[in-house]
Amino acid sequence: MSQALLQPTPATAVGPLVVIPFAHPQGCRGYLLADPRSRQALALDVHLDLVEAFAERIGQEHFTLVHVVDSHTHADHPSGAAALAARFRATRIAHPRAGHRGVSRHAADGERLLLGEVPIVVRHAPGHTPDHLVLLAGGALFSGDSLFIGGVARTDFLGGDAGQLFDSLRALVDPLPDETVLHPGHDYGGRQQSTLGAERSANAWLALADRQAFVTALMADPPPRPANMDALLRWNREGVEPAARTPASAVVDTVRAGGAGSLIDVRTPAEYAAEHVPGSVSVPLDALAGQAARLAAVPAPRLLLCRSGARAELAREALAAQGLRGLSVVEGGLQAYVAAGGATRRGHGVISLERQVRIAAGALVVLCVACGYFVHASLFVGAGLIGAGLVVAGITDFCGLGLLLARMPWNQRGGAAPTDGVPAAACAAGVLPPGACAAGAPPPPSAATGLAAATGLAAASCAAGAPPPAAGTPATPPAAHRATGQGSLPSA
Numbered sequence: 134m135s136q137a138l139l140q141p142t143p144a145t146a147v148g149p150l151v152v153i154p155f156a157h158p159q160g161c162r163g164y165l166l167a168d169p170r171s172r173q174a175l176a177l178d179v180h181l182d183l184v185e186a187f188a189e190r191i192g193q194e195h196f197t198l199v200h201v202v203d204s205h206t207h208a209d210h211p212s213g214a215a216a217l218a219a220r221f222r223a224t225r226i227a228h229p230r231a232g233h234r235g236v237s238r239h240a241a242d243g244e245r246l247l248l249g250e251v252p253i254v255v256r257h258a259p260g261h262t263p264d265h266l267v268l269l270a271g272g273a274l275f276s277g278d279s280l281f282i283g284g285v286a287r288t289d290f291l292g293g294d295a296g297q298l299f300d301s302l303r304a305l306v307d308p309l310p311d312e313t314v315l316h317p318g319h320d321y322g323g324r325q326q327s328t329l330g331a332e333r334s335a336n337a338w339l340a341l342a343d344r345q346a347f348v349t350a351l352m353a354d355p356p357p358r359p360a361n362m363d364a365l366l367r368w369n370r371e372g373v374e375p376a377a378r379t380p381a382s383a384v385v386d387t388v389r390a391g392g393a394g395s396l397i398d399v400r401t402p403a404e405y406a407a408e409h410v411p412g413s414v415s416v417p418l419d420a421l422a423g424q425a426a427r428l429a430a431v432p433a434p435r436l437l438l439c440r441s442g443a444r445a446e447l448a449r450e451a452l453a454a455q456g457l458r459g460l461s462v463v464e465g466g467l468q469a470y471v472a473a474g475g476a477t478r479r480g481h482g483v484i485s486l487e488r489q490v491r492i493a494a495g496a497l498v499v500l501c502v503a504c505g506y507f508v509h510a511s512l513f514v515g516a517g518l519i520g521a522g523l524v525v526a527g528i529t530d531f532c533g534l535g536l537l538l539a540r541m542p543w544n545q546r547g548g549a550a551p552t553d554g555v556p557a558a559a560c561a562a563g564v565l566p567p568g569a570c571a572a573g574a575p576p577p578p579s580a581a582t583g584l585a586a587a588t589g590l591a592a593a594s595c596a597a598g599a600p601p602p603a604a605g606t607p608a609t610p611p612a613a614h615r616a617t618g619q620g621s622l623p624s625a
Contacts, residue, residue, distance in 0.1 A: 145326070147314060148271020149251050153190060155183050158429040160321040161210055163187070166270060167196055171249025175200040176223070177268065177275055178318055179213040181374065181458045182429055187217055198223045200246055204277030204318055205265040206231050206369050208291055208362045211433050211459050215372035228257060228264035235372045240266065258305055260298025261286035267305060273314040274329070280306065281317045282327045285338045289355040290362070295348040299341075306332075306339065360392030361432050375434040377449070379461045381469035384436055388412070388475060395431060396463075398438045399448040410438070410470070411478045418444050418451075425455035433459030440487055441466040494519055 145152045147166075155163040157180045165187065167174040174196040179187055191198055198221040201214045205228070215235050218225045226246070229239040240246070242257035254269040261278045268275040278286040280302060288295045311330025333339055341347040359365075368375060387395065393412030398405055405415045414431060416424055418439070428435065435452075437445035437460060445462040452460055463470060471477060501515035 147273040150248065150271045150273075152273070152316065153194075154316070154325050155180070155186060156320075156323075156325070157183060157210070158426055159210055159432075160319050162316070162318055162320060162325075164275060164316060165190060165196070166248065166253065166268075166275075167194065168249035168251045171197075173197050173199050173248040175202060175246065175248060175253065176214075176217055177202045178204050178207075178277065179217050181211040181213040181216065181433070182456065184213040184216045184220075184458070185456055187213070188220060191221065197221075199248070200224050200226055202226045202240075202266070202268070203231065203233065203369075204267065204275075205262040206233070206291065206366060208359060208365055209432070211365060211374065212369045212372075213458075216374075226255075228266050231264040231370070233370055233372060256305060258301040259294065260288055260301045261293050262291045263294075263297075265301075272312065273316055274305070274309065275316045275318075276305075277318040279318075280315065280332065280336075280339075282315065282320055282322070282324050282332070283336050285336075285351070287355060288351060290358055291366075295351040296344060298351070299344050299347045302339070357391060359432070360387055360390040361395055361434065364434060375459050375461050377461060378464050379434065379436060381463055381465050381475070382473045384438075384463050384470055385473045385475040387436070392432070395434060396436045396438050397428060397431060397448070398467075399444050400439050400467075404440065406480050408467070408477050408479045410467075410475065413438065418448050421448055421451045421455075423455075425452060425457045428452065429457060434461045435459055436461055436463050438463045438470070439466045441468055494523055 142154050142156070145154070149168065151167050151169055153165040153167070155165070157163070159180075161178070161180050163179050163183060164177045165174055166177065172195055174191060174194075176187055176191075176198060179201065190196075198217070201218040201221075201223045203212055203214045203226075214225055214227075214233075217223070218235075224238050225233070225236045226238045226240050227233045227236045240255040242255070244255045245252040246255060247253070251271070256267050256269060258265045258267045258277070258279045265277060265279060267277050267279060274280075279298065285298065285302070287293070288298050306329060309329055311328060311333065313329040315327045315329055315332060316325075317327075338347070338351075341350065364375070384396070387393075388410060393410055394414070396410050396413035398409055398413045398415045399418040399421070400415075401417050402415065409415065414428070416428065435457070437448045437452075439445045439448070442462055442465055445466065449460045449462055465472075467477070497519050498516045501512055501519065505511070505513035505516070
C-alpha cells in the first residue's frame with residue numbers, strides 16, 4: 134500500500150546518520166534515522182497510514198529498528214507508533230507527561246539514545262503540548278511540532294503554553310549554529326527541510342525577541358478547535374485504532390462540531406445530489422480504486438457513509454487494501470444518520486439504489502414468470518434464481534445487482550464533491566491559513582518598537598494566510614538539501 138500514499142523518498146546525510154523522510158498527504162512528516170554502520174534505526178512520528186511504508190523501507194535497507202518515538206501526543210492524526218513498535222519489537226519512547234499506554238521508556242531532558250555508537254539527544258520542548266520532545270542528531274534538529282519552516286505551532290489547546298514555546302525555542306535554537314538542518318514535524322508546501330540560518334532570516338516568529346509580544350501574537354484570534362481532536366487524543370494515548378463501526382448518533386455530534394469533512398459518501402453521484410451531508414466528500418464505491426492518496430487528506434476517523442451501511446463496508450475493505458487506515462463505517466448509513474437528527478441538504482436526483490434493486494428484481498421476476506407461461510416452462514427457473522440471489526444478498530449484505538445498477542448512466546449524473554479540496558489538518562502557525570492546529574501569523578518586527586499592533590496585525594495576517602516578512606528578508610526560506618541518493622543508504 135505504501136506506494137499508494139508515498140513517492141520514493143531519498144536518503145539524506147545528517148552527520149554520521151542517514152535520514153529518510155516520510156511525507157503524508159495531510160502535511161505530516163515522519164522520519165527514519167539510521168546508523169549506516171550498525172544498521173540500527175529510530176522511527177520518529179509515524180503516521181498510522183504509513184506504518185506499512187516504514188516497515189517496507191526498514192526491510193529494504195536491512196535495518197534493525199530499536200526505537201520508535203512520538204514527539205508528542207498528536208491531535209491531528211492517528212499515531213502508528215504502537216503498531217510499528219509491536220511489529221519490530223522496538224522500544225516505544227515518549228515523554229512521561231504523554232501518558233501513552235505501552236510506552237516502555239520515558240526519556241528525560243538531555244537523555245541520549247544510541248544508534249550503534251551514534252548518540253541522539255532528547256530535549257524536552259514544552260509549548261505546543263506539555264509532553265513535547267525534540268531530537269538533536271548529527272547537526273540536525275528534528276523539531277516535531279515546535280518549530281516549522283516559516284512558522285511555529287499553535288498553543289491554544291492540549292495544555293499548550295505560548296510562553297513555554299517561546300522559552301523552548303530560545304533555549305533550543307539560539308545555541309545552535311546556522312548550518313543546523315531543520316526537519317519539522319509538518320510542512321504543507323512540499324518542503325523537506327530548511328536550516329536554522331534560513332529560519333532566522335525568514336521566519337517571522339523567530340524575529341519576535343520579546344516574550345510577551347510573541348505570546349500576544351500567537352494567542353490572538355486562534356482558529357477553531359478540531360472536531361475530531363478528542364477521539365484522536367484518546368486513540369493515541371491508548372495506542373489503538375478507530376473502531377470499525379461508528380454509531381450514527383456519534384456521527385451527528387461530529388458533524389455538529391464541524392467534522393463533516395471526515396465523512397466519505399460512497400453512494401452514486403445521483404444519490405449524493407438527491408441528499409447528502411453538507412461538507413462531506415463524495416467518492417462513489419466504483420471509483421475508489423487508486424483514491425487512497427487523495428482520501429488520505431481526509432481527517433481521521435474517516436467515516437464511510439452510504440444509504441444503509443452495506444456499500445460502506447465494501448468501501449472500507451477496498452480502501453484498507455490500498456493501505457488507508459483509520460476507517461470507520463457509519464452504522465445504518467444515511468438513514469440512521471437522519472433518524473438520529475442529522476442535517477442533510479436535499480436536491481433533485483433519482484430514487485435510491487436500494488429501491489432500484491427492488492424494482493429491477495421484481496421486474497425480472499415478472500418477466501421470467503411471463504416468459505415461462507407464454508414461451509417455455511423452463512424460464513420459470515429464472516424467477517427462482519433471482520429470488521435465491523436476493524436471499525444470498527440479504528445474508529451476505531452483498532448485492533451484485535446493486536453494484537451493476539450503480540454503474541448505470543442515470544446513477545452517474547449529479548456530480549461529486551471534489552476530494553482535492555478537503556483541507557489537511559494543520560499544526561503550523563504563520564505559513565498557512567489556520568486549520569486543525571494552526572494559529573495566525575505574527576506581525577513584522579518594527580524597527581522602532583519590535584512590535585506594531587500585535588493583536589490587530591495577527592488577525593489580519595491570519596485572514597491573509599501568510600506572515601509578512603521583515604523588511605529585506607525573503608518570503609520563503611531556502612531549503613537546504615543534502616541528498617545522497619534516491620533509495621538505498623550507504624553501506625558500512
